Amino acid sequence: MPMSNNVIGAINFFGVLLSIPIIGAGIWLTNEPDNACVKILQWPVIILGIVILVVALAGFIGAFWRIPWLLIFYLIAMLILIILLASLVVFIYMVTMRGSGHIAPSRAYLEYHLDDYSGWLRRRVQSSYKWDQIRNCLSSTTMCSELNQSYHMAEDFFNTHLTPLQSGCCKPPTKCGYTFVNPTYWISPIDMSADMDCLQWSNDQTQLCYACDSCKAGLLANLKKEWRRVNVILVITLIALICVYLMGCCAFRNAKTEDLFRRYKQGYT
Known part of the structure; x- marks a missing residue:
């Protein structure tokens, strides 16, 4: 033994x-x-x-x-x-x-929709109380500000491969028709009614699209x-x-x- x-x-x-x-x-x-x-x-x-x-x-x-x-x-x-x-x-x-990304016209990066993901995951981010905490945490990171240092021209930015979080949280959805100034500053939307996220976008660097469903979807994709x-x-x-x-x-x-x-x-x- x-x-x-x-x-x-x-x-x-x-x-x-x-x-x-x-x-x-x-x-x-x-x-x-x-x-x-x-x-x-x-x-x-x-x-x-x-x-x-x-x-x-x-x-x-x-x-x-x-x-x-x-x-x-x-x-x-x-x-x-x-x-x-x-x-x-x-x-x-x-x-x-x-859940998967969607191709946007004339863009190398993908965009993300919240409804694509499982109900269990969506419930982790749909509560306003939970999301406020997550949003504050995400906005304290440098993931969006880093884009401003890397991309100065619209063509360069449109041809880059963003992470799901950057795509969902740092810029407005492409279908809103915002005009690029820099990766985190956009003006003159063409269609504010295209999506609720079009109304949620803010050029305030602490807000951006952190309140958008696209940001929640980008988080779930990540x-x-x-x-x-x-x-x-x-x-x-x-x-x-x-x-x-x-x-x-x-x-x-x-x-x-x-x-x-x-x-x-x-x-x-």
Whole structure:
């Protein structure tokens, strides 16, 4: 059984290592401006990663120090965590299925519509109370002011590929027909009735289109892109974690079989 315990311990050590990409994915989200303002996914991911780390450490300790009850705790708790991680993966996939950018005439950048995204995501930004907090957070970033430093001519700006947040929050919708002065200053709209966002646009550099539905849609588009990246990491980690768990179960079963066989031999002799 000592050799089997060493094998179980080594397998559980890989489980410890697999918690690192999960925690890292959550930390990466906290460093992204949009996720830092919304704060939906990063903490569940980080907490789940930390719990997996703790449980895997418990299995590692239980194996090397031969503590059967700790190994049983590991097997039960890790199974629950794998189910939770799988549920999170499916959830992220479901809420990010919908939504994509729309081509604007004579523009390289895309524009975004709020109705394109899942109802669950829309509810995260449609409440005026929630959006006021998110808007204040977004307006404190430099994502829009940076455009003024990079683009001085309308043609250069129209041919650039903006992020969804920049497209939705830093300029008015193209269909409103505003005239370009600089990336965050536009005048003389052609059709103020084209969209409610046409009325929401302000040349006040603290306001811009942060009150627009296009800004909310741009935020959700950014969230979708980043959450999809995180989900790839979670899927790969989930598959690896399932493999490690199954190997751990087999090693634990073999260890119990060896222990029973050893006791049988001792009793027989």
